Amino acid sequence: MKWIRRNPEVVFIPLLYVALYIAQRTGFFNNYIMQIVMLACINICMTLSLNLVNGITGQSSIGHAGFMSVGAYTSALITTIMLDVSCMSPFMQLVIFLLATVFGGVCAAICGYLVGMPTLRLRGDYLAIVTLGFGEVIRSIIRIADVVGGARGLTGIPKLASLFWIFAFVILTIYACRNFIDSSYGRACMAIRDNEIAADTMGINISRYKIIAFVLSAFIAGVSGSMYAHMIRYLHPDVFSYAKSTDFLVYLYAGGVGSISGSVIGATILTVLPEMLRAIANWRLVIYGILLVLIILFRQEGIFGGKEFAFLKMKTGGIQNIGFFKFRRKLKKSPETSAQEEVIQ
Amino acid sequence: MKRILCLMLTLCFVLAVGCAPAQPSSPAAPAAPAAPGAPEAPASSKVIPDEIKLGLMSTISGGQAIDGKNMTDAITLVSEELEALGGLDVDGKKVKISWVIEDTEAKPEIAVNAVQKLIEQDKVLAIVGPNNSGETIASGEISQAAKVPQITNTGTNIKVTQVGDYIFRACIIDPFQGIVVAKFAYDNLKITKAAILYDNADTYSSGLSESFKNAYEALGGTIVANEAYSGQDVKDFSAQLTIIKNANPEAIFYPSHIENIPLQLQQTRGMGITATLLGCDSWDYAALPDLVGRDVLEGAYYVTGFSPDADSAKDFVKKFNDRFGYRPSFCSAMAYEAAHIVLNAIQRAETIDGPGVRDAMAATDMDLPSGHVKFDEFRNPVKSGTVLQVRDGVAQYVTSIEPD
Structure with missing residues (x-):
């Protein structure tokens, strides 16, 4: 009991899912709202994945939609073209969907490794150019690949990504990112971000940690892509254009770069906002743009300003834990940790 | 840490067992009962809403x-x-x-x-x-x-x-449009060598170019150059047009969205290519002659499903x-x-x-x-498909080509 009181998220996260599920079932949230909820979840995962590279490791990936498209197309290739899932039992469908999703993630991770290996050994902004190029190359390949529909796009993807799987995937991603950041790997990555030379001097294998973060990020992007494909049920190469990558960058920087909670909040708000603005028709995207400018002008550190929700119990990374189930740090306030905190601040 | 994750996962999986199998059918579920339910009740008399x-x-x-x-x-x-x-x-x-x-x-x-x-x-x-x-x-x-x-x-x-x-x-539909352009070029204009400039990133453009190519070759014509560019952002077509110019076609077909047409046509004429210009239904935009330049567009043909002169x-x-x-x-x-x-x-x-x-x-x-x-x-x-020709900056009716 005491343990649950200290960790209320164990109850609250499943409750959130149950609430969403009931809202969906009773029709309180119609398909349109559910679609936005699920799209927001996928955007959260993409933003978290980008946060690992841009926020934690301090590299810049500006073609993340490329990895998403790899995951989306490979998984859809399996479920739609190679195997006809529609005539299988729901259980088999689910198994194939999950395997295809993991396979999509692995393919994206392999691409991430191939792209990251040569470039992450270098210091500087080479990764930005290479990821940008990678995104465009993938898009051009998909356009001419007739097996996945080419420029016509891929239709008839079965709707396998239900609210449950997307929700579970978001929670898993949040905790995977939290654990990664709190682990020695994450600390090494943050050291690289803050000062590459100092990190090198301390004996951190810089390119290795950069590649680990980048490959993990690509894997998450690939899995998000698969979820996206099986939710929207239509893929078109131009969906994963440079503009899509920019969207994720905007979510990340508007939410608060380097923070998990910031990524979550940024992606959620900026996915829901354009849909809420549908009421003002023609001025929709104008207002959206103005709001973005205002956020960046008056809150350079992002909506969340690098803070973290307390329930994540971040030991490192976040500047400050706020809101949601007060978390008292159980760390021994050793001189090093308080010094570290001051440095971060 | 592990305990939290374990407990959370077990909770989630318990829920999954309960909920997941019903999930895939749920998006259709709210719509399904509403749709067949409605016609059953007022089957005899038509209910007209305000x-x-x-x-x-x-x-x-x-x-x-x-x-x-x-x-x-x-x-x-x-x-x-x-x-x-x-x-x-x-x-x-x-x-x-x-x-x-x-x-x-x-x-x-x-x-x-x-x-x-x-x-x-x-x-x-x-x-x-x-x-x-x-x-x-x-x-x-x-x-x-x-x-x-x-x-x-x-x-x-x-x-x-x-x-x-x-x-x-x-x-x-695209295949029919492509066939109409091909038929018109081969039968009416007696053109045997044609080139295509299309956008391979676009469904519309690549679909049209394909159907034109197939129909034109089936009729006996030759496609001397089939050049592609990628995406609406491309503004410079000189690489493709140089190849087209060297192939020396009698007509060039431009199956692109309206946004790209003015630049393509201007650059074509700018390179000194004098071939007949052929277009598709996206060209059917009244301001096109002014956007492109009347002298550039003069004499161009395009096919559409609608003639304002009819x-x-x-x-x-x-x-x-x-x-x-x-x-x-x-x-x-x-x-x-x-x-x-x-x-x-x-x-x-x-x-x-x-x-x-x-x-x-x-x-x-x-x-x-x-x-x-x-x-x-x-x-x-x-x-039927309608072929129009631009004369003095206005598209005028030339002929109609029936579906077979």
């Missing part, structure tokens, strides 16, 4: 904003016509028709959001648009599942109506021109026709709901600006 909501999906912002404006204007004209009449006359009762307009930004995922909103939030009876094939395919899956009839004005790709039996189109179109063209100050494009004309096909179907429908209107739409048999319209079994209109 107000009917129709949806319009159009590219108000984004890469094809010109088409979006043309389309929205056409719908404005339709609703003003209806207002003047005091509403749509359904079995003697005046029904108010209101349009809900949604932007698709020319992106399939936004189109999916928009169609969900129209169906779930606004509960529209039928949807007109969107104006391009990719978005219509993406959104069509949703309207098909929800049994809401959808009619695209200019989604010419063959795959559009293959999505399902609730998806219609008002225009001619007797049946005169009335519509005049009304449209008086209201908005420009001649209606193919896109406007098709949006106007799509709206009228839906309105006409509502008047004839046995029940005012998705399935009822769909059945009435499939049985459409009416006169519209482009001529008499009927649907074939694949919900494509049976229409």
Whole structure:
């Protein structure tokens, strides 16, 4: 009991899912709202994945939609073209969907490794150019690949990504990112971000940690892509254009770069906002743009300003834990940790 | 840490066992009972509501904003016509028709959001648009599942109506357009060497170039150069045009969206290529001669599904021109026709709901600006292709080519 009181998220996260599920079932949230909820979840995962590279490791990936498209197309290739899932039992469908999703993630991770290996050994902004190029190359390949529909796009993807799987995937991603950041790997990555030379001097294998973060990020992007494909049920190469990558960058920087909670909040708000603005028709995207400018002008550190929700119990990374189930740090306030905190601040 | 994750996962999996199997069917579930439930109750007498909501999906912002404006204007004209009449006359009762307009930004995922909103939030009876094939395919899956009839004005790709039996189109299809251009070039213009400049990133453009190529080669012509560029952002076509120039074709076919046409044509003439210019229905935009330059466009031919000079179109063209100050494009004309096909179907429908209107739409048999319209079994209109030539900056009727 005491343990649950200290960790209320164990109850609250499943409750959130149950609430969403009931809202969906009773029709309180119609398909349109559910679609936005699920799209927001996928955007959260993409933003978290980008946060690992841009926020934690301090590299810049500006073609993340490329990895998403790899995951989306490979998984859809399996479920739609190679195997006809529609005539299988729901259980088999689910198994194939999950395997295809993991396979999509692995393919994206392999691409991430191939792209990251040569470039992450270098210091500087080479990764930005290479990821940008990678995104465009993938898009051009998909356009001419007739097996996945080419420029016509891929239709008839079965709707396998239900609210449950997307929700579970978001929670898993949040905790995977939290654990990664709190682990020695994450600390090494943050050291690289803050000062590459100092990190090198301390004996951190810089390119290795950069590649680990980048490959993990690509894997998450690939899995998000698969979820996206099986939710929207239509893929078109131009969906994963440079503009899509920019969207994720905007979510990340508007939410608060380097923070998990910031990524979550940024992606959620900026996915829901354009849909809420549908009421003002023609001025929709104008207002959206103005709001973005205002956020960046008056809150350079992002909506969340690098803070973290307390329930994540971040030991490192976040500047400050706020809101949601007060978390008292159980760390021994050793001189090093308080010094570290001051440095971060 | 591990305990938290373990407990959370077990909780989630317990929930999964309970909920997951029912999940995949749930998106269709809210729609399914509503749709068959409605026609059963009023089976004997037709229930006519006071107000009917129709949806319009159009590219108000984004890469094809010109088409979006043309389309929205056409719908404005339709609703003003209806207002003047005091509403749509359904079995003697005046029904108010209101349009809900949604932007698709020319992106399939936004189109999916928009169609969900129209169906779930606004509960529209039928949807007109969107104006391009990719978005219509993406959104069509949703309207098909929800049994809401959808009619695209200019989604010419063959795959559009293959999505399902609730998806219609008002225009001619890409393969047929390509065949008309090929036939016209080979039979009427006696051209045996042609080149193509197309966008391989675009469904419309690549589909048209393919059907033109196949038809033209089947007739006995040769494609001397088949050059592609990638995406709407390409503004410099000199690499492709140099190859085309060296191949020395007698005619060049440009199956691209309207945004790219002016630059392509100007650059073609700028390089000193004198071949005949051939176009497709996207060229049907009244301001094109002024955008491109009248001297550049002089003598160019294009095929479309609508001729503003035809007797049946005169009335519509005049009304449209008086209201908005420009001649209606193919896109406007098709949006106007799509709206009228839906309105006409509502008047004839046995029940005012998705399935009822769909059945009435499939049985459409009416006169519209482009001529008499009927649907074939694949919900494509049976229409002839019209060839126009630009003379003195105005597109003039040359000939009609019938479907075989």
